[in-house]
Amino acid sequence: MKYGSSALLLALFLALAIAGPAVAPYNPLAYALADRLQPPSLHHWFGTDALGRDVFSRTLAAARTDLPAAAAAVILSSLIGVSVGAACGYLGGAIDRWVGRVVDVMMAFPLFVVAVALVAALGNSLTNVVLATAVINLPFYIRLVRAEIAARRQLGYVMAARLAGCGHGYIIGRVLIPNIAPIIAVQISLNLGWAVLNTSGLSFIGLGVRPPTPEWGALVSDGAQYLLTGQWWVALGPSLVLVLAVFAFTLIGDTAHDLFSPRSAR
Amino acid sequence: MNASLISFVLRRVLTVLPVLVGATVFTFVVMRLLPADPAAFLASGPGMGAADIAALRAKLGLDRSLPVQFGLYAWQLLHGDFGHSFVTGNPVALDLLQRLPASLELACGGLLIAAVIGMPLGIAAALRPGSLFDTACRALAVLGGALPGFVIGVFLIYLCYFKLSWAPEPTGQIDAALSAPRIVTGFLVIDSLLAGNMTAFASALGRMVLPSLTMALFALAPVMRMTRAAMVTALASDYIRSSRALGLPNRLVLRYALENAGAPLITMFGLIFSYMLGANVVVEKVFAWPGIGAYALDGLQAADYSAVQGFILVVAAVFAAVNLLVDLLCGWADPRIPRAA
Numbered sequence: 001m002k003y004g005s006s007a008l009l010l011a012l013f014l015a016l017a018i019a020g021p022a023v024a025p026y027n028p029l030a031y032a033l034a035d036r037l038q039p040p041s042l043h044h045w046f047g048t049d050a051l052g053r054d055v056f057s058r059t060l061a062a063a064r065t066d067l068p069a070a071a072a073a074v075i076l077s078s079l080i081g082v083s084v085g086a087a088c089g090y091l092g093g094a095i096d097r098w099v100g101r102v103v104d105v106m107m108a109f110p111l112f113v114v115a116v117a118l119v120a121a122l123g124n125s126l127t128n129v130v131l132a133t134a135v136i137n138l139p140f141y142i143r144l145v146r147a148e149i150a151a152r153r154q155l156g157y158v159m160a161a162r163l164a165g166c167g168h169g170y171i172i173g174r175v176l177i178p179n180i181a182p183i184i185a186v187q188i189s190l191n192l193g194w195a196v197l198n199t200s201g202l203s204f205i206g207l208g209v210r211p212p213t214p215e216w217g218a219l220v221s222d223g224a225q226y227l228l229t230g231q232w233w234v235a236l237g238p239s240l241v242l243v244l245a246v247f248a249f250t251l252i253g254d255t256a257h258d259l260f261s262p263r264s265a266r
Numbered sequence: 267m268n269a270s271l272i273s274f275v276l277r278r279v280l281t282v283l284p285v286l287v288g289a290t291v292f293t294f295v296v297m298r299l300l301p302a303d304p305a306a307f308l309a310s311g312p313g314m315g316a317a318d319i320a321a322l323r324a325k326l327g328l329d330r331s332l333p334v335q336f337g338l339y340a341w342q343l344l345h346g347d348f349g350h351s352f353v354t355g356n357p358v359a360l361d362l363l364q365r366l367p368a369s370l371e372l373a374c375g376g377l378l379i380a381a382v383i384g385m386p387l388g389i390a391a392a393l394r395p396g397s398l399f400d401t402a403c404r405a406l407a408v409l410g411g412a413l414p415g416f417v418i419g420v421f422l423i424y425l426c427y428f429k430l431s432w433a434p435e436p437t438g439q440i441d442a443a444l445s446a447p448r449i450v451t452g453f454l455v456i457d458s459l460l461a462g463n464m465t466a467f468a469s470a471l472g473r474m475v476l477p478s479l480t481m482a483l484f485a486l487a488p489v490m491r492m493t494r495a496a497m498v499t500a501l502a503s504d505y506i507r508s509s510r511a512l513g514l515p516n517r518l519v520l521r522y523a524l525e526n527a528g529a530p531l532i533t534m535f536g537l538i539f540s541y542m543l544g545a546n547v548v549v550e551k552v553f554a555w556p557g558i559g560a561y562a563l564d565g566l567q568a569a570d571y572s573a574v575q576g577f578i579l580v581v582a583a584v585f586a587a588v589n590l591l592v593d594l595l596c597g598w599a600d601p602r603i604p605r606a607a
Binding site for chain 2: 121
């Protein structure tokens with residue numbers, strides 16, 4: 001049941017992100033001042049915001065901002081993190097020690113603060129939010145892959161490959177990494193959830209997307225202003241969808257973890 | 267205090283130096299090198315020409331070589347000079363020092379609530395692994411991990427303040443009409459209690475509930491998960507089996523397991539505390555809490571780099587101090603940890 005439900009949730013989100021504009025009942029950017037701050041109804045499922053924009057359509061459109069941003073960040077950090085971690089774990093020595101030290105110092109900071117600082121310095125844009133998210137996730141990949149590769153580099157099949165005359169690049173890329181691919185896959189799916197949390201968290205505090213662009217964190221931040229005057233729906237819809245999205249990714253990661261490591265599954 | 271303990275403490279102090287040096291390098295690179303040209307930015311007002319920019323560059327030391335710039339920067343930091351904030355007009359070090367207790371108070375409050383709720387749940391789950399209760403706790407942890415802090419905070423305010431009027435207004439640490447007590451510890455709740463000012467105490471405590479609850483929900487899932495893991499490990503060990511075989515009462519067996527899970531639990535709290543320092547930024551914004559996170563965000567929006575840079579350094583210093591404390595407490599909780607290492 002768990003496998004099915006997590007896969008179903010993910011499929012739902014992907015479908016919504018792809019088909020978003022086609023199924024959205026309204027233009028997410030269109031003002032309709034006559035319909036401002038309407039509570040949820042059959043016409044406006046999540047209600048309307050202060051400018052009369054349909055919150056449901058905006059939440060749908062936001063999936064097209066958040067999901068690609070999170071995916072881009074995860075692809076970037078997994079590519080770099082796996083390469084660096086593999087090199088460290090395979091080669092060992094001085095490189096390994098220095099990278100290890102840098103990773104330790106990085107992990108020492110509250111990572112959300114590092115992301116805030118990076119976006120502040122690089123400039124306030126969605127691209128830089130993606131970059132910052134990628135950077136703060138790097139240490140996790142480096143640590144994981146380094147440890148897994150280091151534990152395997154003296155195993156029989158690696159020795160055999162070496163005796164057969166395979167180069168170091170071939171052994172890392174075609175022998176070792178495929179062997180730890182499931183472990184990396186688990187990390188990637190857990191990471192997607194964090195990346196969505198991070199992107200929306202940065203947007204909530206005003207970093208990343210520019211106002212009319214719909215984005216989950218920005219939508220919640222926008223709606224939060226109307227909570228204290230009783231218009232709860234402006235924030236509720238995007239909040240629920242955001243939580244559901246992160247939950248789906250976490251569930252997938254959890255499921256993948258159980259699938260790939262049956263011994264630790266309880 | 268014997269000599270070996272003192273040398274152990276000194277060696278531990280030395281191990282946090284790389285973190286502090288790393289933090290200094292990081293802020294130098296991020297805040298001084300990445301922004302296109304701080305001088306051009308600062309001098310971008312009307313009536314500022316190329317000559318003004320050049321003068322400002324010379325004043326900021328931006329015309330020197332990079333190592334010299336870094337040296338100057340580190341020298342200033344060593345003298346407690348974090349620069350001036352042009353938002354508040356005060357030295358950044360002074361601003362941060364005034365706001366740090368508010369942030370720490372929030373993080374401590376959140377951690378306390380998370381520990382009081384999460385640890386018993388984690389222990390109970392570890393006692394019956396695989397049971398319905400264990401599964402429910404795990405599901406709760408996954409769900410808790412998916413809840414962003416700002417969503418929790420925003421809806422707690424709506425529910426508890428707007429709908430039910432249980433909580434006071436979510437604006438800061440204490441009712442603006444009340445005078446703050448004399449600063450002793452910097453923690454408003456404790457200071458007002460020390461001063462015997464019950465109105466101030468009630469107001470400060472009331473305003474702490476919602477933000478600390480938000481912080482606690484952040485930390486609850488990791489506290490529960492890690493307590494469970496530490497207890498499962500401890501309960502699976504030989505001495506527990508021996509104690510059970512000896513027929514010791516359950517209460518005593520549980521106490522032995524808890525004592526042995528002590529060191530990993532202390533490490534866990536250190537980790538979560540540093541994680542909460544990051545979460546502070548968002549929670550302080552939601553609750554208009556006058557801490558260092560809100561200060562850094564204000565600085566960020568005004569491109570006040572000194573403020574942001576000071577914030578990062580303070581967080582790194584607090585983190586280093588917490589790690590040091592964790593190391594020392596672990597040595598105390600688990601005598602097997604060698605002091606010579």
